[in-house]
Amino acid sequence: MLPSLKELHLFGCGLYHIPPLPLINFNSLAILDLSANVFTSLMPKWVFSLRNLVSLSLNNCGFQVPIPSNPQNITSLREIDFSWNNLSLPIPAWLFNHKDLTSLNLGFNYLGGTIPDGIANMTGLKVLNLETNLFTSTIPKWLYSFSNLESLILSGNHLQGEILSSIGNLTSIFTLRLNDNQFEGKIPKSLAKLCKLVDLDLSMNNFTVGKASEIIESLSSVCPSDRMKSLSLRYCNLSGHLTEKIRDFKNLSYLDLSGNSISGPIPVSLGNLSFLVYLDISDNQINGTLPETIGQLQMLTNLDISYNSLEGVVSEVHFTYLTRLEEFSAKGNSMTLNTSRSWLPPFQLQHLYLDSWHLGPELPNWLQGQALLWTLSLANTGVSGIVPTWFWNLSSQLVYLNISHNQLCGEVQDKVVGPSVVIDLGSNQFNGSLPLVSSTVHMLDLSNSSFSGSVSRFFCDKMHEPKLLYLLHLGKNLLTGKIPECWMNWQNLAVVNFEGNHLTGNIPRSMGYLLNLKSLQLRNNHLSGELPSSIQNCTKLSVVDLGGNKFVGSLPMWIGSLSDLLVLNFRSNKLQGSIPSELCNLINLQILDLADNNLSGTIPRCFHKFSAMATLSKSNSPNILLYDIYSYGRYIVEAILVTKGREVEYREILGLVTSMDLSNNIISGDIPEELTSLLRLRTLNLSENLLTGRIPSNIGNMTRVESLDFSMNQLDGEIPQSMTSLTFLSHLNLSHNNLTGRIPESTQLQSLDESGFIGNKLCGPPLEEKCGAKRVIPAAVEQDRGYNLVEDKWFYLSLGLGLMFGFWSFLGFLLTNMPWSIVFSRFLNRIVQKIYGVIC
Incomplete structure (x- = not known):
């Protein structure tokens, strides 16, 4: 008797066809996962004749038509995943006959037009994922009646129209992602009826009607008597099945409204969303101040309010209970941070973006206690003066550092430019010689400052050490001397910008080693000579x-x-x-x-x-x-x-x-x-x-x-x-x-x-000279000139002929001599240009 098999997982095995396994009884197979393989032919029909098959996953297999049109005895299927293929319409009709199907994933394909009406038969669906396709329709009305849906993901399409208030009928839903579409109109207040909603993403749409206060107040009223019991939500796969424990979660944990046109201030009722873990309202038109009640969101780990029109003072009170905060992104606003020098934040951040805030004149002293910080961006924040030593020590733990567009000064030591991946110190007042770069740095921007001296040490020191630098921007400084012949070990460079310095000499031939070079900007220097032919090796320019x-x-x-x-x-x-x-x-x-x-x-x-x-x-x-x-x-x-x-x-x-x-x-x-x-x-x-x-x-x-x-x-x-x-x-x-x-x-x-x-x-207009009109000089004007044109005409005629003969003799000589003719023509052009410039 052949051994039976209930589960077969061949994920990412590099298969080109289904291997023959004659020693195994597949009739009892319930779960078959063949994802992330590269099948070169259609799926064998026997796969769809497995009468006990419950879950079938064929995602990322490169199929255009992965399933036969008439499968046999496949009535037991409950979960189908055909995502990440090349599927296009039409979808085989038999798929829509599975009324008992609970999970259907067709995401990341090339399905277009309207959402197939055949899905309307699948009233038992709990998970429907159609993300990143080419659907252009509105949300069909029948979809609003799917009361069993727990996860609906339609993001990354071209869906249009308004979201109907009947979305409040999806009372079982936990995950609702409609982001990256073209929805418009008002975000419906009926979202308040979705008591189990945990994950809501409406970002990157065209919602043009609605104020932040209306939306947040409606969401904050969702089932206020219920309480969250676990934070394990952060680690769940919300696009799959949801556990019974998650079904007890009744308060919003994930909210993303970014990339819309939401206006008005943030209401104080934001503090009622006390179980929020993730909040993103960036890239909207929200104005006013940041309410102090945001400090009540004790569960919050990610807060993004970037690119709005917020202003006012942010103090220590705003962060009172934010002990779990890991990422705070608020760049692109006009707020002022007002904290004492002795303040110790309750959080340990990993990512901080405060670009365009008012932080000056000093760098915030509390930063030196942020031991887990990876990324720090304080561009255009009004800080000035010499950078304190503790800040340079902090930079040694960062992956990303941006303190550009400030008034910081002094010299930058070699130890500063490493081990970060990205370092942007541009548009400050740093001086002295260029610092040496660590081999870990990918991007270095020291532009628009007062660095001076030669660039030879920067390029030629430690010649045998591998360089990973991809982008180098040294433009608009006071650098002098020649560009050295030390480019052999900088072959990862794609962007080189030396514009606006005082560099002299030729472009070195060794620049031909920069096979990945995409941009070479050397304008406004004193470079000379001919362009070396080795540059033709830089074919990606x-x-x-x-x-x-x-x-x-x-x-x-x-x-x-x-x-x-x-x-x-x-x-x-x-x-x-x-x-x-x-x-x-x-x-x-x-x-x-x-x-x-x-x-x-x-x-x-x-x-x-x-x-x-x-x-x-x-x-x-x-x-x-x-x-x-x-x-x-x-x-x-x-x-x-x-x-x-x-x-x-x-x-x-x-x-x-x-x-x-x-x-x-x-x-x-x-x-x-x-x-x-x-x-x-x-x-x-x-x-x-x-x-x-x-x-x-x-x-x-x-x-x-x-x-x-x-x-x-x-x-x-x-x-x-x-x-x-x-x-x-x-x-x-x-x-x-x-x-x-x-x-x-x-x-x-x-x-x-x-x-x-x-x-x-x-x-003709816009000139004053009228077309067809001849200028007639009145006799009285002629008499006032003091001479008679008829009597003196022979004198002026002979004078004119003499001048013309002398001029054309000289001009004829120039025109017969080609180099002189060109020079003379340019000379006349310059004279006319100068006269024209004076007149204008």
Whole structure:
């Protein structure tokens, strides 16, 4: 007789198919777990013919259709887990015939449209998990009648509409997670009827109606006579079955309302939620002060009130009974912490975020007693002076330290920068030489201070010690000397920022060892020489900003091989030669700035291949985020661009910016018609060159352009009529060309400054020159001039011919000598520009 088997667990065994086990009787199998395997074929039908099977788990197996359409004799099933696969609709109909099913998990798949009506038959469900799919409907009304539901998880979809008040019918529910959807309207007060509710997450929705006082007061009235008996809830799997002991819990323990539009003050009734363990109301519009009753939440371990509009004073009273508090996140508010120097907090924190609070002038003395602290963020808190020794000792236990944007001063010793993973001391007044970094540090920001001296010791000391540094920001300091040839052991570096220092010399060839480099920002130094060819090894580069230096030579053709480039800036250098057509391979390029060099030749006609500047359907992130580790350290790229005639620093929206600036060079030829296909381009500057011909007739296709500058060239003809289609245009400069005719009439063009049209032969608004009107000089005015134009005309004519002959003889010599002609043309452009600047 074959031995029977009731449970079979093969979780994560790396199976590609069900192994044959002929020596075992599977007919008695009740629990089968084949999760986290990689099956290459459909599940064998015999699995679904096990008549005694109660629980079947096939999550994370990579199936698109993991179950047959007509299984046999599988009536005993009570629990099904098909999560973390590639399931899409339709779901086999037999699944919905299991009215006795108690647990159904279809989370993390690709199910879309409406929530399947077939689930309405499963009235015995206790656990329903449809999280992280593509559902777009409202919550179906039949779901509100599932009185047996203990856990409902619909988070991470695109569900819409309002949550009906009939949600109060789910009287058995313990876990309710509707977060990360598009629900709107008011959070229903009927939640107060859910007496067993323990875990509530409504975060990251569009709730626009409702005040914090109404919501919290309704929740605080939930079954006030009942009492919690155990804190073991923190360690339970709330998405699975709930124990009988948990069924005795009648008060809310977990509440997350973050990421909505909840307004108003926090009510004092918050203290009635006396069994709260986790409270997150961050990223809302809550105002007023923090009530002292929050100090009554004795069970509270996690409190997050970040990114609201809270203000006022927070004192020791607010923390009176918070003995269990482990994480306090309150950044992004404008509160003042007022505690005595001798105060000893009742808690031992692990994580503390007080960014933008008023803590100054000293660092809080009570911090030195926080022996369990891992993460500490006190950015922009008004603290100043020399950092006390006890604080540097505290930093040795931290994983994350951020005290940026304060007025702290003094030198930073080597022992400070370790063993933390993330250290941000930027935007202070620290001075002295750079400290050496521990090998454990991943991110180091010492920017915008007064560090001085050479960088050689920082890079070249302890050469044989492995370096894990991923991000290094030393920008806007007083560093001098050359960048050393010591980059061989820094191969994890992805972000290097030395902008705004006084560095000299060449870029070292050893930087070619930085194979993970994504961003190289060296602008506004005194670097010179040519760009070393070894940089082409850094194929992951997204940002190259070398503007404001003294680099020479031509643009290397190999730059076209850096296919991930988003930003390329060589502004204000001494580059020469033509623009290589290989640049056209940079299809992801959003910002190209080659202005203020000595570049010649023509504009490559293949620039239309910059698809990131051309494709309207391209969806960009608002910022360019190159670093994010454990949500601690974030590095968002900054760039200074010249647009609309002024310098603008972009950071949070840099990912949405598209710009091309080739101004102040000696580029000749016409403006390629192909440029007009760059439909996403917002800024185009071709001014101060030697461009000729007409403005492309299809310029109106560039409907997103906001700033257009073709001034100081030799363009002729009329302004194209299609320019009236540029409805986003707010800055236009066509001055000092040879343009003629009437300025096209449109609301947009006539609203622009007239200075953008002067130095041409144009007429019509916004210029005062009227089209078609001839200037007639009255005879009386002529007599007042003191001479007769008819009698003296031969004298002035001969004088004019003499001057013209002498001028054109000299100019002819220059034009026949090409180098002199270019220099002379640029000289004239500079004169006109200066005169124009004085007049304006």
